[in-house]
Amino acid sequence: MTPRGAAAPIAPEPPGSGPVATADDAISFPAWERELTSTGTCxxxxxxxxxxDAIDLATGETAPVFKTWTEITIPQTGDTVRIGEPVHVPCGNRRETACPSCSQVYKRDARQLVRAGLTGGKGVPESVATHPCVFATLTAPSFGPVHSxxxxxxxxxxCRPRRDGKDRRCPHGRDISCPTRHVEADPRLGRPLCCDCYDYQAAVLFNRHAGDLWRRFTTYLPRHLARLAGITGKQLRAELRIRFVKVAEYQARGVVHYHAVIRLDANAKTGYYxxxxxxxxxxxxxxxxxxxxAVRLDAPTGRGPRIRLGFGRQVDARPIWRDPVAASGQPLDAGAVANYIAKYATKxxxxxxxxxxxIRHPGDIAALRxxxxxxxxxxxxxxLGARDATADPRLRLWSHMLGYGGHFLTKSRRYSVTFGQLRRARAxxxxxxxxxxxxRDPWGRPLDERVVxxxxxxxxxGTGYRPRTPAAELALVSADMARGD
Structure with missing residues (x-):
């Protein structure tokens, strides 16, 4: 950035240090810092x-509190013009790939939300830690052999060892065995061994109806819980309520699965018992x-018979105790579960x-790399979103998300604190x-919404910082630091 000629350097330039620091730059840096602080380095x-503006309800008098411009009158013409800069507010995007800074705020809020429902805090009593609680993972079924x-x-x-030579090939003549011991960063993970054997329609429809499957699951869960307890559903509803919080995660094969914390509370209008x-x-x-x-759903395809969808056979449901040990060897306590769920809330x-x-046009799909x-x-x-198929507009709206258009973090109403409460407390x-x-209000009195x-x-x-400004450069540096680059 070339310094302006009218600005005088405040110090001699060290060899190889770049452009000379100027007095104007030194004066404007606090403004850049305030601008970044107000947006959280978004x-x-x-x-x-x-x-x-503030309006006195008693007198009707109006007084300005804040505005983004300054009105200046031009003496030659008498015209009034407005001069000023817009205010920057954070985007609030939860996706880590879109905005690392805002996603970190969302991740911390998600962690507090989950942890409050496990150990208390944020208005939830600590006695909630004694309630029966389970960490469950509901996966999708198999749609074809993939590298894993x-x-x-x-x-x-x-990955997929085969000892019998007759079973090494699929109906299309491809070898579907894989003796490789894959590393975590192997790009082949999740890719099908035979693309013609893989049921892409069913995989996309599962993503599309994953939210419907979860709703049916929450309907069936009280029935099975009542059957195991030896009581009727009416008696169960009179005695307890099921609370939960869940996140959706993409597997390597591009299909979502759910991680959920499910807790039992007594049936009470107020409080947590x-x-x-x-x-x-x-x-x-x-x-x-x-x-x-037990969850089943018949999804229409339009051109052929309906496809029956359901969760996979690998259902992992583990009670959350005080000192249990998970399969990884780490304690499955409330903090570990909260961190695990918050990690996927921004993915x-x-x-x-x-x-x-x-995606707006089929040509955009052909150009994908x-x-x-x-x-x-x-x-x-x-x-599948075409008129001669399912005619479901959401399949085309969310085709860039592989058919999944649901929320990545949802919870029942009384599980714990809400995102809105956390944001209001932060404000x-x-x-x-x-x-x-x-x-105080513009008249010097303590601000009272009943009076003013x-x-x-x-x-x-617009969106984004103004191009080629120091604030934009500092925001990019902060984003790199948040990513750990």
């Missing part, structure tokens, strides 16, 4: 113009396995070449930092 902030990493203890096993003693975590784990196996499809925005497996899933989602904390003696009405008017002015 990579793609939203620019807005507007103002905030099989581990037994600390030993990595061969433990259920009767006969409802244990082991009983809940058995009911989860039975309910997951999305990490396949290189997949677009971050929606992603693996052939995921390109076929995008194509299948686009074709109140920042307000107290800025106004330690209390915020505050009105805000904002208009969209």
């Amino acid at each position: 990579s793609h902030p939203i620019r807005v113009h507007g103002r905030i 990493r099989r581990v037994r203890g600390k030993t990595v096993l061969p 433990p259920p009767p003693a006969r409802y244990s975590a082991a009983l809940l784990a058995d009911a989860i396995a039975l309910a997951a196996k 999305s499809t990490s396949v290189p070449g997949l677009p971050a925005a929606r 992603c693996p052939a497996h995921h390109k076929r899933m995008v194509t299948s989602a686009w074709d 109140e904390h920042r307000r107290l930092e800025r106004y330690p003696d209390g915020e 009405l505050v009105l805000a008017h904002w208009t969209y002015a």
Whole structure:
């Protein structure tokens, strides 16, 4: 960046240090720092113009509180012009690939949300830690043989060993055995051994109806829990309520599966109370396995018979104790579960070449430079959304997400604190930092919404920092630091 000629250097330039630092640069750096602080070093902030006014409800008098411009009158013409810069607000994107800074805030909020429902805090009593609680993983069924990493203890096993020569080839004549012991970074993981054997339609439809399968699961779970407890469903609903929080994660093959924390509470209108003693975590784990196996849904294809969908046979339901040991050798406590779920709350499809925005035209699919497996899933989602197929517009809207258009983190209403409550508490904390003696209205009185009405008017002015500004460069550096680059 070439310094302006009117600015004087504040220090001689060391050899090879780049452009000379100027007095103007030194004066404007605090402004850049304040700008980045207000957005939390967001990579793609939203620019807005507007103002905030206060109205005295008793007298009707209006006074300005804040505005993004300054009005200047030109003496020669008498015209009034507005001069000012827009305000930058963080984008709030949860995806780590889109904005590392905002995704870190979302991840920390998700961790507090999950942890509060396990150990208490944020308005939830600590006694909730004694309630029966299970960490469950519901996966998708098999749609065809794929490369996978099989581990037994600390030993990595061969991917798909075949001892019988007759079973080495599929109906299309391809060898579907793989003796390789894959490493974690192997790009072949999740790719089918035979693309013609892989059921792409069923895989895309599973992603599309994964949310419907989960809703049916939450309907069947109380029924199986009541059957195992030897009571009726009506009696079960009178005694307890099932609370949960879940996240969706993409597997290497491009199909989603769910990680969920499921807890039992007593049926109470207010507060968090433990259920009767006969409802244990082991009983809940058995009911989860039975309910997951019972879930079925017939998805239309348009051109052929309906495809029956359900969760896979690998249903992992483990009670969350105080000092249990998971398969990895790490304790499966509340903190570990909260960290695990929060990690996936900011993840999305990490396949290189997949677009971050929606696909608008079939030509965009042909131009994709992603693996052939995921390109076929995008194509299948686009074709299934056609009028002569399912005519489901969501399949085309979410074809870039391989058919999945649901939320990546959802919870039941009374599981714990909400994202909105956490954000309001953070905003109140920042307000107290800025106004330690209390915020005052334009007339010098303590701000009281019963006395003064505050009105805000904002208009969209663009996305991102202004090009080639120091604030934009600092935001990029902060994003790299958040990624760990």
